[in-house]
Amino acid sequence: xxxxxxxxxxxxxxxxxxxxxxxxxxxxxxxxxxxxxxxxxxxxxxxxxxxxxxxxxxxxxxxxxxxxxxxxxxxxxxxxxxxxxxxxxxxxxxxxxxxxxxxxxxxxxxxxxxxxxxxxxxxxxxxxxxxxxxxxxxxxxxxxxxxxxxxxxxxxxxxxxxxxxxxxxxxxxx
Numbered sequence: 001x002x003x004x005x006x007x008x009x010x011x012x013x014x015x016x017x018x019x020x021x022x023x024x025x026x027x028x029x030x031x032x033x034x035x036x037x038x039x040x041x042x043x044x045x046x047x048x049x050x051x052x053x054x055x056x057x058x059x060x061x062x063x064x065x066x067x068x069x070x071x072x073x074x075x076x077x078x079x080x081x082x083x084x085x086x087x088x089x090x091x092x093x094x095x096x097x098x099x100x101x102x103x104x105x106x107x108x109x110x111x112x113x114x115x116x117x118x119x120x121x122x123x124x125x126x127x128x129x130x131x132x133x134x135x136x137x138x139x140x141x142x143x144x145x146x147x148x149x150x151x152x153x154x155x156x157x158x159x160x161x162x163x164x165x166x167x168x169x170x171x172x173x174x
Contacts, residue, residue, distance in 0.1 A: 005103070006109075006110045006123075013099050024140055031151075034075065034151070041071060096131070096134040
């Protein structure tokens with residue numbers, strides 16, 4: 001078992017890193033799409049074009065459309081599902097140094113009683129790969145974190161304005 005771990009730990013760390021990297025990129029794209037949907041709904045304006053029959057001039061005017069909280073809640077639920085995936089891969093990042101340490105221990109155990117120093121090479125490279133992967137993914141996890149924070153701020157502002165409008169009597173709840 002120790003020999004198997006020390007033999008294949010580096011390949012496992014690299015393959016897991018590649019898989020997690022693609023998964024993170026896909027999730028970042030999905031978070032950005034959800035953010036743009038929510039921004040669009042919050043900044044929703046309709047343009048109506050009026051034509052003067054005498055002069056044939058066109059006049060464009062912006063009119064705000066009513067945003068239903070249910071529409072926004074649906075988008076928010078989709079966003080929260082994608083955020084849960086983001087939070088899950090944030091929790092997976094510390095696995096890489098642990099896998100590196102596992103490779104170190106198994107390589108050193110393999111080295112006991114051996115004539116050559118092949119086990120030390122495995123031990124050190126597995127630690128290196130584990131730390132490199134953890135550092136890279138920690139840096140990449142900052143970008144979706146900003147997206148999540150921006151959407152949370154936008155939604156908080158919207159719900160605060162909505163609650164203030166209800167308190168002032170501008171919106172009547174049914």
